[in-house]
Amino acid sequence: MVSNTAKRVMPQRARKEEDKEARRRQLLDAALELYRATSYDEVKMADVAERVKLAKGTVFLYFPTxxxxxxxxxxxxxxxxxxxxxxxxxxxxxxxxxxxxxxxxxxxxxxxxxxxxxxxxxxxxxxxxxxxxxxxxxxxxxxxxxxxxxxxxxxxxxxxxxxxxxxxxxxxxxxxxxxxxxxxxxxxxxxxxxxxxxxxxxxxxxxxxxxxxxxxxxxxxxxx
Structure with a gap:
């Protein structure tokens, strides 16, 4: 029998995973847009962060380099x-x-x-x-x-x-x-x-x- 606590936790975890995937998708899309417009050497992680309105440190949580x-x-x-x-x-x-x-x-x-x-x-x-x-x-x-x-x-x-x-x-x-x-x-x-x-x-x-x-x-x- 599944407890009420487990019922509450599982959807929250699912939403968190969905949020993480959505954020990862935003970062990849931003990187692609910048890359199309410039070059690999010109794209900075700070530029990617700015494009999706995130702190630079947050980007490194998803992609360490x-x-x-x-x-x-x-x-x-x-x-x-x-x-x-x-x-x-x-x-x-x-x-x-x-x-x-x-x-x-x-x-x-x-x-x-x-x-x-x-x-x-x-x-x-x-x-x-x-x-x-x-x-x-x-x-x-x-x-x-x-x-x-x-x-x-x-x-x-x-x-x-x-x-x-x-x-x-x-x-x-x-x-x-x-x-x-x-x-x-x-x-x-x-x-x-x-x-x-x-x-x-x-x-x-x-x-x-x-x-x-x-x-x-x-x-x-x-x-x-």
Whole structure:
């Protein structure tokens, strides 16, 4: 038999958990807004706190470091992308080729600059000042998502051997990191390009180059 005290405590705990999740959601949304408008280096924890009208110390109760906050933001963005990609790969209409898979991956990343920019900082910044628990949770989720997506790619492309779908996404990650850095021009470089049209061949179109690189990679595996 449940006491009246327990009945009163349980809803209060639930509300507290809901309040904590709502506050965490506010902090992530604020960080994303600031990141879209500036850059990782320019976003300060104090700015995030001010955006949601909280004391800076309160922010650290939810995210002990800036890296922890942005790793959580990356995690949210990344797994939302994996969900969209799995949905796209799950569509059965038409014939699937390496070129189609490559195009699907690249097009689902189009317009996802915050995600691709954060991926470019994952190993060098975001995983450097966070807890073992946060990284372990992230890596476990990442492995599950990569295996699911890799299995779907293997089903779409029978020329891939077991396990090569996972390796494909390791290559996707490497290409995304490199091409995002190349595509994001510093202000001074944009100024130079604007004044020197003959430098246009050096400009990187992220979606086009990612599509071409992945297509070439998959065609090579198919032709072996």
């Amino acid at each position: 800036k890296e922890a906050l942005f790793l959580a933001l990356l995690e949210e963005q990344l797994f939302a992308w994996f969900a969209r990609l799995e949905e796209a790969l799950g569509r059965s209409e038409g014939r699937w080729t390496g070129a189609r898979v490559a195009r699907t991956v690249a097009e689902t990343l189009e317009g996802e600059e915050p995600l691709t920019r954060l991926l470019a900082r994952l190993q060098t910044v975001l995983e450097q000042n966070v807890t073992v628990e946060q990284v372990r949770t992230f890596k476990e989720r990442l492995l599950e998502a990569v295996v699911r997506a890799g299995t779907l790619v293997e089903k779409r492309l029978p020329f891939l051997k077991a396990g090569e779908g996972v390796r494909f996404f390791l290559h996707v990650h490497a290409l995304v990191v490199g091409l995002r850095q190349m595509a994001d021009l510093a202000p001074v470089v944009r100024e130079v390009h604007a004044a020197a049209p003959h430098l246009e061949p050096l400009r990187v179109d992220f979606t086009r180059e990612l599509t071409d690189a992945l297509t070439t990679s998959l065609r090579g595996l198919e032709a072996r």
